[in-house]
Amino acid sequence: MEYMSQEGYDKLVAELQQLEKVELPQVRDAIAEARDKGDLSENFEYHAAKREQGRLLGRIRFMQRVLENARVIDTSKLSSDSVGLLCKVDMTNMNNQAHMAYTIASPHEANLREGKISIKSPIAQALLNKKVGDIVEVQVPAGMLKLRIDNITRLI
The missing domain is CATH 3.10.50.30 (Transcription elongation factor, GreA/GreB, C-terminal domain)
Structure with a gap:
């Protein structure tokens, strides 16, 4: 369990929403665009977008766990x-x-x-x-x- 301020909790929620609703769809679009260019084995854009997707998904999972265990302190x-x-x-x-x-x-x-x-x-x-x-x-x-x-x- 992690105790935090309401401000800190709200910042984490806003960052999570930004990742899920803006950044992740952009990466998925980049993957689709790179996939359309053909051969994936030598496609740098595809591999870079897949790495970024993995990084984002890891960050999203981490933030979800933090928020699940967060307790806002009544000051x-x-x-x-x-x-x-x-x-x-x-x-x-x-x-x-x-x-x-x-x-x-x-x-x-x-x-x-x-x-x-x-x-x-x-x-x-x-x-x-x-x-x-x-x-x-x-x-x-x-x-x-x-x-x-x-x-x-x-x-x-």
Whole structure:
């Protein structure tokens, strides 16, 4: 079972519909068009379209499984006194006094450019259930990070 936000769930549903209703029919048309060109053994367009069809079908099956096991979290029932899923955590790196903020998200919603890290990441795992003022140490590839939690905000 995967917990996620309503926004993340809606994005996955929209992407799945895009794949099923737009991209897959385009690939099927490309296969039919390439098949009409004759000899399939040396037809690059046909083999490329078949590979793309396989990739799309695999992605569609994966997304269907994710959505079948997804549970949307009701954020109104969550407290903001400790770090958990769908929390924005403001913290200070005690090694260099740099300030950073991350939102703890499901693995399917994680996107570092948007400031969302996976709940399964080492930093999120170290932050879980901690409170404002707590200092956590976490081992990352660059070394040991020492982080102080400055603020916790629940997403609405």
